[in-house]
Amino acid sequence: RLSRIPNWTLVVVGDLKTPKDWYVERAHFLSVEDQEKLGYRIMGSLPYNSYARKNIGYLYAIANGAEWIYDTDDVNKPFGTMLNIFRRHSLKCRLGLEQFEYSNETSGLRYGCSSPDESKKNKKFSSEKLFNPYSFFGNADMWPRGFPVEYIQSHTNSPDRYCLCHRTRSAVVQQGLVHKDPDVDAIYRLLHANKKDGLDEKFNRFTPPVTLSRGLYLWFFPNEAGPLIIFSVTDIWRSYFAQKLLHIIGENIAFYPANAIQVRNSHDFLKDFRSERDVYKDSGKLLKFLDDWKCNDISVDKCVLQLAKAFSEKNFWRKADAELIGKWIEDLHNIR
DSSP: OGGGSTTOOEEEEOOTTSOTTOOOTTEEEEOHHHHHHHOOGGGGGOOSSSGGGHHHHHHHHHHTTOSOOOOOOTTEEEOOOEEEEETTEEEEEOOGGGGSOOSSEEEEEEEOOSOOOGGGTTSSOOGGGBOOHHHHTTOTTOOOTTSOGGGTTTOOOOGGGEEEEEEEEOOSEEEEEEEESOOOOHHHHHHHOBTTTBOOBOOOTTSOOEEEOTTOBOOOOGGGSOSOOOSSSOHHHHHHHHHHHHHHTTOOEEEEEEEEEEOOOOOOHHHHHHHTHHHHHHHHHHHHHHHHOOOOOSOHHHHHHHHHHHHHHTTSSOHHHHHHHHHHHHHHHHHO
8 A cells, every 4th residue: 555655655674574575566675685785884783673674764765865754564554535525515635645744834733832831940840841642633531652641640731822823834743643543551551442452542633733842742653753763762762862853953743633544463451561661650750851951062963962872871771772873873974
């Protein structure tokens, strides 16, 4: 299905378990042998049978002129364009990859137009600097995986902080939600999911996209978190890491109505809960650290390296992860 989407090129990064003769028409398949020939510096730091090998696909796409990258996996099925009847009018709805904004400027709804309560400034990190996209799209009692658990009960998206923008820069990271089995933590799944079939959730399709102002935090899904895929740490940390860098360079994140269905593979929810213990324990601490952190350089590359080193020093990830980011930056410069 992905290979047949007009004006897009599908890149598939193979691994040791991928059949060597794998083939799909209109897809660029990178076998392990093909990857080695590319000569990227990160190659020596990427393990096999790992999600981290997507880094190779990012570099390959950028080197071959990609303007936008849509990251997904085999459990997600994007919608196609369809004709909907709404209020007795035929409306051609932009769905799937068509609903994203590819021009430099757009108009629409923004969250975070006003500052948080002045009385709470210079104090500990508060829930006013968080945004819950699931609540915005109609599921008030749901939260994304990585949302600090200490704020779940008290947090609301403040209605006073929305505004309409006639003209604004398009977000460089645009995330479409998924129906059926969205990414929530094990606590939510233990409370709400069917042990056999998982979740069966739906979001409001008519809620408009929303762009977040700088200074706000949320966990945006790993499939959209950018090329910095760290192999020894949860994707939550990677997501927040990338988000801080976006704040530094003045770019934004936007959320779009569900544009795919996710049918999640079978999981042991208790096992997931155990593996997520550090997320429950440290998400709030990590966000406080990021909110306070300042880069002391004007070079974006140096800011990336400084933050990666700071993450290592704070034990949010390993020294090897910070070194991998350094190699990624070198590769990025070499292919441009």
